[in-house]
Structures are given as C-alpha cells and as structure tokens.
Amino acid sequence: xxxxxxxxxxxxxxxxxxxxxxxxxxxxxxxxxxxxxxxxxxxxxxxxxxxxxxxxxxxxxxxxxxxxxxxxxxxxxxxxxxxxxxxxxxxxxxxxxxxxxxxxxxxxxxxxxxxxxxxxxxxxxxxxxxxxxxxxxxxxxxxxxxxxxxxxxxxxxxxxxxxxxxxxxxxxxxxxxxxxxxxxxxxxxxxxxxxxxxxxxxxxxxxxxxxxxxxxxxxxxxxxxxxxxxxxxxxxxxxxxxxxxxxxxxxxxxxxxxxxxxxxxxxxxxxxxxxxxxxxxxxxxxxxxxxxxxxxxxxxxxxxxxxxxxxxxxxxxxxxxxxxxxxxxxxxxxxxxxxxxxxxxxxxxxxxxxxxxxxxxxxxxxxxxxxxxxxxxxxxxxxxxxxxxxxxxxxxxxxxxxxxxxxxxxxxxxxxxxxxxxxxxxxxxxxxxxxxxxxxx
Numbered sequence: 001x002x003x004x005x006x007x008x009x010x011x012x013x014x015x016x017x018x019x020x021x022x023x024x025x026x027x028x029x030x031x032x033x034x035x036x037x038x039x040x041x042x043x044x045x046x047x048x049x050x051x052x053x054x055x056x057x058x059x060x061x062x063x064x065x066x067x068x069x070x071x072x073x074x075x076x077x078x079x080x081x082x083x084x085x086x087x088x089x090x091x092x093x094x095x096x097x098x099x100x101x102x103x104x105x106x107x108x109x110x111x112x113x114x115x116x117x118x119x120x121x122x123x124x125x126x127x128x129x130x131x132x133x134x135x136x137x138x139x140x141x142x143x144x145x146x147x148x149x150x151x152x153x154x155x156x157x158x159x160x161x162x163x164x165x166x167x168x169x170x171x172x173x174x175x176x177x178x179x180x181x182x183x184x185x186x187x188x189x190x191x192x193x194x195x196x197x198x199x200x201x202x203x204x205x206x207x208x209x210x211x212x213x214x215x216x217x218x219x220x221x222x223x224x225x226x227x228x229x230x231x232x233x234x235x236x237x238x239x240x241x242x243x244x245x246x247x248x249x250x251x252x253x254x255x256x257x258x259x260x261x262x263x264x265x266x267x268x269x270x271x272x273x274x275x276x277x278x279x280x281x282x283x284x285x286x287x288x289x290x291x292x293x294x295x296x297x298x299x300x301x302x303x304x305x306x307x308x309x310x311x312x313x314x315x316x317x318x319x320x321x322x323x324x325x326x327x328x329x330x331x332x333x334x335x336x337x338x339x340x341x342x343x344x345x346x347x348x349x350x351x352x353x354x355x356x357x358x359x360x361x362x363x364x365x366x367x368x369x370x371x372x373x374x375x376x377x378x379x380x381x382x383x384x385x386x387x388x389x390x391x392x393x394x395x396x397x398x399x400x401x402x403x404x405x406x407x408x409x410x411x412x413x414x415x416x417x418x419x420x421x422x423x424x425x426x427x428x429x430x431x432x433x434x435x436x437x438x439x440x441x
Contacts, residue, residue, distance in 0.1 A: 071370045074362055091199055220363075227363045252383060307337045348360065348364065
C-alpha cells in the first residue's frame with residue numbers, strides 16, 4: 001500500500017474534508033458562484049431569444065461563443081497558468097467575469113444592448129473561464145491530499161448539482177420578476193463572493209519554479225504527449241469530446257424548443273432545467289460507492305453508457321405529460337454524467353505528476369471542450385435548416401454512441417486505476433524524478 005505524504009505547505013487532515021478550513025472556503029465560494037452561473041446560463045439565451053428576438057442561428061452562435069475560448073487559448077493557458085500562483089488566477093478571473101456580466105444589465109438600462117455585445121461578453125467570459133478552470137482543477141491537488149481527491153471532487157460536484165437544482169428555478173423566477181438582462185447581475189455578484197472566499201484561503205503553496213529555458217511550444221507539447229500517450233487518458237478524451245460535441249448540438253436549440261416552439265414561461269423552463277440536477281446530486285452522492293462496487297474503470301464506462309440514450313426523449317417532448325418524461329430522462333442522464341465526471345477527473349488528477357497538472361488539465365479541456373463551439377454552430381445550422389426537433393434527434397443518436405471509446409479501452413476490466421505515486425514507484429524504484437515521457441503507457 002502506497003503512503004502519500006502531505007504536500008509542502010498544507011497540513012494532513014485525518015478527519016476528512018469537513019475539518020479542512022481552506023477546502024471549505026474554496027467549496028463555499030464555488031458553490032455560491034455555481035448558483036449564480038446557473039442563473040446566467042438560463043438568462044443569457046433568454047436575453048437573446050425574448051429581448052433581442054435572435055434567430056435560431058444567432059442563438060447557436062451565442063452558445064458557440066461561450067466555449068470558443070477552449071479552442072483559441074486552451075492549450076497555451078495550461079503552460080501560462082503553471083507559471084502563476086493558482087490562487088491568484090482564481091481571484092483575478094472571478095473579478096473579470098463579474099465585471100463582464102455586470103455590463104449586460106447596464107447596457108440594457110442604457111438601451112444599447114445588442115446580440116453582438118452578447119457575443120463579445122460570452123467570448124470574453126469564455127477566455128476567463130479557461131484560465132479559471134485550469135487553475136481550479138490544478139489547485140485542488142495542492143490544497144488537499146491526493147487520497148482525498150475523489151471525496152473533494154464529489155463534494156464540489158454535489159454543490160454544483162445543488163446549484164443546478166435551485167439555480168435555474170431561482171433564475172426563472174428572477175427573469176420573470178426582473179427580466180432576463182437584470183437577472184444576469186446575480187451571477188456577477190456571485191463571482192465577487194467567490195473571489196472573497198478564495199482570498200481567505202490560508203495555505204500558500206510554493207511559487208512555481210520558473211524554467212531556466214521557458215519554451216511555450218515545448219511545454220504545450222509535453223502536455224499533449226502526456227495525455228495522448230496514455231491509452232486510458234486518450235480514451236477518456238475521445239469519449240468526453242464526442243459527448244460534448246453532441247451535447248452542444250442539443251444545447252444550441254434546446255431553449256428554442258422550450259421558449260419558442262412550446263412557448264413555456266421562464267419559470268417553467270427553469271424548473272425543467274432544475275430537475276436535471278437532481279440526478280447530478282444523486283450521482284455525486286453515489287459516485288464513490290458505485291466505483292467501489294463495480295470497479296473504478298467500469299464505473300466510468302457504465303455511467304456514460306447509461307447517460308447517453310436518455311437524450312432520445314427530448315426530440316419528442318410536447319406541451320403535455322411528456323414534459324414529466326423529459327424531467328425523468330434528464331435526472332437519469334445527469335446522474336450518469338456526474339458519476340462519470342467525478343471518477344474520470346479524480347483519476348486524471350491522481351495520475352498526473354504535480355509539475356504537469358496545469359498542462360494536463362489544459363490539454364484535456366482543449367480536447368474535450370474544443371468540440372463544443374463546433375457542436376453549437378452545427379446545432380444552430382441544422383436547427384435553421386432541418387428544424388429544431390430533427391436536430392435534437394441527431395444530437396441524441398450521437399450521444400448514445402459516445403461511450404464506445406471508454407468501453408473499448410482497458411477501463412472495461414480495470415477495478416483499480418493507476419496513480420502517479422504508484423507509477424513512479426514501479427518505474428523508478430531509485431526515487432529520482434520521472435520525466436513526463438516515462439509516465440506514459
């Protein structure tokens with residue numbers, strides 16, 4: 001059994017994460033921020049649809065703008081973030097996103113809000129989110145011991161699921177009471193809260209060592225080689241990227257179906273969106289026990305195999321009892337997605353050597369989120385040509401097949417997944433540092 005020593009600058013917490021004050025600060029800040037994000041994720045497309053009367057194609061473009069940054073700056077972001085203190089990256093990008101979102105209600109108040117401004121805000125927030133997310137996933141292993149990563153990710157995912165339950169309902173009510181542009185202000189305030197919580201974290205990991213010969217292209221290449229050179233990481237990247245591609249096709253026209261074709265109120269749309277998160281909360285609560293029962297590898301492919309076909313309900317929903325069926329399908333789908341995410345993200349964090357965390361996370365984000373803007377554009381294009389429901393069906397069929405890369409990988413039979421400490425001990429018993437290329441399979 002491998003014994004992992006606490007990282008320098010952070011204490012061991014034998015009582016678990018409930019007694020870890022710094023983790024609680026990160027957790028509380030992210031939870032409040034997630035509540036705000038759920039409001040704006042509903043409010044921004046409704047600003048486009050209900051206030052600016054955007055076309056189906058324009059809504060697709062707006063959805064693409066939200067994730068385009070992962071293609072544009074996803075790879076270099078990892079190398080840049082590794083040269084900074086992760087904590088300050090989180091604080092600065094929380095403040096930047098707060099300022100960007102605050103512009104939407106201000107522009108509406110001044111009577112100058114346009115769809116082009118929404119594109120610009122979505123693009124800029126996307127860039128900021130790239131840096132925040134890379135630093136966030138890299139900061140957690142610095143803050144807590146690696147054997148607590150599954151517990152930490154499960155708690156963070158549970159908070160996200162809770163926010164997804166209450167956030168859209170709150171967002172729907174706020175949109176009806178304040179109108180969509182002014183509801184966005186709630187998210188801006190939530191980012192300020194998150195920044196304040198991260199500022200109070202006391203643990204200060206050591207400043208990243210600067211390379212004597214910094215080379216951005218070589219650093220990016222190391223991250224790509226680590227991910228693509230490992231069969232399991234490669235399979236996870238293929239599965240997640242294809243799932244995100246088809247999910248974005250669906251997302252591009254989903255609110256058009258609910259708001260325009262079914263003519264549901266923002267409150268009802270928010271309630272429907274919230275039901276999906278019930279499954280996410282269940283998934284967060286059972287992820288660790290499910291992996292212990294079926295094995296870590298099978299937990300990953302089984303979860304995503306169950307989630308995909310649930311999307312087949314969406315194209316056939318009407319303004320009747322099928323809305324309830326849609327809610328049940330979303331609960332099942334998000335339960336599978338969250339179990340998948342918790343286990344695969346925890347595996348990635350445990351496998352990666354500390355010096356590569358930022359580049360590994362940035363590479364994975366580039367690969368798995370980089371498909372999303374293309375999926376959104378494809379969804380907008382298909383929605384305006386073959387129709388909204390046909391587009392939803394095409395996306396759902398694609399979603400049903402995304403489990404194949406992980407099912408056909410070694411994950412299918414692996415009850416326990418490898419970690420960085422175990423790989424280092426097996427391949428280098430002398431204890432000297434391993435190069436990134438020596439950690440590939």
